[in-house]
Amino acid sequence: MSDDPLARLLQHPALWRGRSAAQLPTWSTGFPALDASLPGGGWPRAGLVELLTPRPGVGELRLLVPVLAQLSGLTPARWLAWIAPPFEPFAPALAERGIALDRQLIVRTAAPLWAMEQALGSGACEAALAWAPRVRARGLRRLQLATERGRTLGIVFREASAAREPSPAALRLAVVPHGGGVEVSLLKSRGGARGAIHLQFGDGRAEER
Amino acid sequence: MVVPKSAEDLEFEAAGRGSPVGAAALRRPTPSPACSPAPAPAPALSAEAGELWLALHLPTLAFDAVCREGDASQPVAVVEPVRRVQRIVIASRAAHARGVAPGMALAAALTLEPRLDTRNRDTGAERALLERLAAAAGEFTSRVSLEPPDGVLLEVRGSLALFGGVDALCAQVSAACRRVGTRARLALAPTPLAALAGARVSRGRAAAPFRVMHRAQLVGALAPLPLATLRLPQDTLGRLAKMGVNGIGAALRLPRAGFARRFGHETLATLDRLVGREAAPRRAVVPRERYRARGEPSYELTSQPALVAFLAPMLEALEDFLRRRQGSITALECRLHHRGGAVTRCRLRFAQPAFAAAPIGFLLGERLAATTLAAPVTACELVSSRLVPRRSASATLWQPGEHGGGPGSEAPELIERLRARLGEESVYGLCLVPEHRPEAAWRIAEPLVHRNAGAGARQAASAGAAASAVPAIGADRRPLWLLSTPLPLPSPAGGNAWPHYEGPLEKLAGPERIETGWWDDRDVARDYYVVRSGAAALLWIYRERRPPHAWFLHGVFG
Numbered sequence: 001m002s003d004d005p006l007a008r009l010l011q012h013p014a015l016w017r018g019r020s021a022a023q024l025p026t027w028s029t030g031f032p033a034l035d036a037s038l039p040g041g042g043w044p045r046a047g048l049v050e051l052l053t054p055r056p057g058v059g060e061l062r063l064l065v066p067v068l069a070q071l072s073g074l075t076p077a078r079w080l081a082w083i084a085p086p087f088e089p090f091a092p093a094l095a096e097r098g099i100a101l102d103r104q105l106i107v108r109t110a111a112p113l114w115a116m117e118q119a120l121g122s123g124a125c126e127a128a129l130a131w132a133p134r135v136r137a138r139g140l141r142r143l144q145l146a147t148e149r150g151r152t153l154g155i156v157f158r159e160a161s162a163a164r165e166p167s168p169a170a171l172r173l174a175v176v177p178h179g180g181g182v183e184v185s186l187l188k189s190r191g192g193a194r195g196a197i198h199l200q201f202g203d204g205r206a207e208e209r
Numbered sequence: 210m211v212v213p214k215s216a217e218d219l220e221f222e223a224a225g226r227g228s229p230v231g232a233a234a235l236r237r238p239t240p241s242p243a244c245s246p247a248p249a250p251a252p253a254l255s256a257e258a259g260e261l262w263l264a265l266h267l268p269t270l271a272f273d274a275v276c277r278e279g280d281a282s283q284p285v286a287v288v289e290p291v292r293r294v295q296r297i298v299i300a301s302r303a304a305h306a307r308g309v310a311p312g313m314a315l316a317a318a319l320t321l322e323p324r325l326d327t328r329n330r331d332t333g334a335e336r337a338l339l340e341r342l343a344a345a346a347g348e349f350t351s352r353v354s355l356e357p358p359d360g361v362l363l364e365v366r367g368s369l370a371l372f373g374g375v376d377a378l379c380a381q382v383s384a385a386c387r388r389v390g391t392r393a394r395l396a397l398a399p400t401p402l403a404a405l406a407g408a409r410v411s412r413g414r415a416a417a418p419f420r421v422m423h424r425a426q427l428v429g430a431l432a433p434l435p436l437a438t439l440r441l442p443q444d445t446l447g448r449l450a451k452m453g454v455n456g457i458g459a460a461l462r463l464p465r466a467g468f469a470r471r472f473g474h475e476t477l478a479t480l481d482r483l484v485g486r487e488a489a490p491r492r493a494v495v496p497r498e499r500y501r502a503r504g505e506p507s508y509e510l511t512s513q514p515a516l517v518a519f520l521a522p523m524l525e526a527l528e529d530f531l532r533r534r535q536g537s538i539t540a541l542e543c544r545l546h547h548r549g550g551a552v553t554r555c556r557l558r559f560a561q562p563a564f565a566a567a568p569i570g571f572l573l574g575e576r577l578a579a580t581t582l583a584a585p586v587t588a589c590e591l592v593s594s595r596l597v598p599r600r601s602a603s604a605t606l607w608q609p610g611e612h613g614g615g616p617g618s619e620a621p622e623l624i625e626r627l628r629a630r631l632g633e634e635s636v637y638g639l640c641l642v643p644e645h646r647p648e649a650a651w652r653i654a655e656p657l658v659h660r661n662a663g664a665g666a667r668q669a670a671s672a673g674a675a676a677s678a679v680p681a682i683g684a685d686r687r688p689l690w691l692l693s694t695p696l697p698l699p700s701p702a703g704g705n706a707w708p709h710y711e712g713p714l715e716k717l718a719g720p721e722r723i724e725t726g727w728w729d730d731r732d733v734a735r736d737y738y739v740v741r742s743g744a745a746a747l748l749w750i751y752r753e754r755r756p757p758h759a760w761f762l763h764g765v766f767g
Contacts, residue, residue, distance in 0.1 A: 057746040061689045061767030079620065079656075087690035087765060091639040091651030096687065101639045105656050107627055108635040115627055122623040177746065 030066020047170035069098035084112035120146035265393035266408035354491035432458025500593035509585035536596035537562035560621035575629035688764030695761035708760035712743025
């Protein structure tokens with residue numbers, strides 16, 4: 001920490017500077033390369049994240065496995081809600097990757113936005129994941145507000161074509177498969193960092209290429 | 210709008226499972242065989258000296274059970290067939306004034322009072338009234354027991370100070386009896402039988418009620434009472450009367466050995482219980498209550514908001530009912546009656562016992578919004594589950610999520626909200642099953658509302674469970690997603706060729722053989738492969754080992 005009053009002032013969380021990452025509480029993503037590029041050094045603790053994928057199953061969930069394992073091991077652990085997942089989350093695989101099963105809440109619904117807003121705003125969940133192919137900017141705005149109300153990490157999975165639409169989400173990432181891992185491109189972030197990061201899923205480790 | 214009528218539905222469980230009330234319940238001496246002449250020597254007064262019993266004797270129970278409010282001023286009688294002759298059991302004051310008396314044949318009574326209105330005796334209704342009275346008496350003490358056919362006993366030693374002394378307590382108990390719809394004669398004594406005997410004695414209005422506070426005065430107070438108040442068998446009473454023994458005091462003065470020989474050990478034991486030489490345990494009534502209320506709106510309800518508005522006061526009555534009993538409910542059924550007898554049922558189950566009207570109303574509103582009404586609603590009925598004791602928790606100082614504040618009540622509330630709108634089965638948790646078949650290696654579990662221990666213990670437990678339940682496979686060999694039903698994959702080249710799924714597949718790992726489950730008719734024999742699809746997704750596919758060797762997609766690595 002610097003003794004410079006200006007530097008100390010700039011550390012204030014309410015102060016946001018255009019090109020620098022403001023201090024906001026985050027969870028480490030588990031991938032040092034990704035942590036380095038995200039504002040605050042990880043997933044926001046309260047905020048909406050959009051993950052845009054060309055199709056389900058390209059590696060977007062493995063990107064989240066470290067943070068889900070971390071959140072489900074907290075004391076006290078709130079829930080991790082899975083809202084309208086495209087397939088069944090496979091419990092043995094989750095347990096093997098260190099995700100506590102007793103903190104998982106699966107919600108099957110045709111109206112994922114309503115359930116997502118309830119989960120985010122209730123304060124009962126540490127994180128909520130929603131698969132919502134058709135969601136408008138207004139809906140996302142409500143979700144973003146709900147994340148702040150419930151201090152919850154909200155993650156919405158959308159199709160890659162949604163990148164053209166405006167979004168109030170705090171963080172937007174496009175995930176495409178790349179070799180044995182994924183390429184993550186920052187489309188929007190507080191702090192304005194852009195760019196693409198290549199992550200490799202080895203046996204649980206991530207490397208930067 | 211009509212104010213909903215509430216009726217409390219009571220179920221009782223008096224005999225059988227309730228615990229004996231008396232402290233010395235198990236100390237009953239075994240009755241000696243009839244041939245043995247020597248009765249036990251008079252035992253010392255038993256140790257449960259602190260008890261004080263309030264007996265409620267209901268002389269007009271048969272009348273109150275079947276008659277309505279204004280009947281007392283009309284010539285009304287309750288009749289019962291005794292050896293094929295209808296006889297009067299009890300008559301109203303108006304009928305009594307004309308000479309109609311209990312035990313009289315109906316024909317004779319009609320001669321005395323031709324306008325006599327008769328009701329058939331209903332012992333079921335009498336029992337129900339007695340049980341309602343016992344439930345109301347639960348207000349005064351937790352030790353209430355039924356004395357069928359027409360008595361209720363309350364152990365009130367501890368209640369005297371709380372209710373302001375004997376007079377105030379008796380006044381409040383009498384008022385409770387009137388609310389239930391009957392009148393009771395009260396008597397206080399240190400033993401249950403003495404209290405009942407005192408209450409059964411008919412005294413004039415002016416006479417002081419039978420009240421014995423201390424055991425030392427008990428025998429003296431009982432002495433003038435007639436033996437009939439003990440409800441001994443009729444022939445025992447007859448034989449005692451022939452000996453000139455009519456009062457309790459005279460019976461107590463008889464030598465024990467001779468008394469037991471002539472009238473049996475059981476009769477002697479009754480006298481011992483009467484004066485407290487022997488314990489007389491009572492079974493406490495355990496009321497099993499449910500809430501049931503029915504409301505009929507003044508006009509038929511067609512819309513969900515109107516229903517919610519109509520149900521709101523009923524739910525408040527429910528909350529009031531629960532608060533008075535310090536109870537909560539785990540389920541609530543709302544029955545919407547339509548014209549023609551059709552009923553729509555809305556059943557709510559709560560993630561944790563609920564008692565407050567507002568959240569229950571919210572959930573009911575959500576459920577009603579998801580229900581389509583077939584026809585306008587003419588009546589609403591609320592039926593609760595059995596009551597469970599309310600567990601109150603202290604409020605947390607911290608907000609959830611800050612400074613380690615717990616999840617508090619949000620967790621069950623969230624589940625209830627989601628379930629109310631989406632249905633019970635749409636919200637669930639996960640747990641592991643030690644199995645090799647992927648589809649059987651997990652199952653749906655009830656979401657865990659109350660967390661156990663700390664996260665460390667839980668993590669260790671889950672890691673241990675995972676280690677013991679699933680053979681160590683190594684991370685990344687199982688997909689994060691499983692298809693609930695495997696998707697058949699076409700194999701364009703036919704035969705043994707690789708299948709296609711949105712293009713050709715590239716094999717990365719495999720085969721891994723899973724062949725198990727012969728014991729439950731769902732045995733599998735599969736070779737699993739990890740493949741990369743044309744769209745660069747990692748897939749988990751398998752091939753049946755049995756003909757026709759079809760390929761299936763079973764998982765996505767995500």
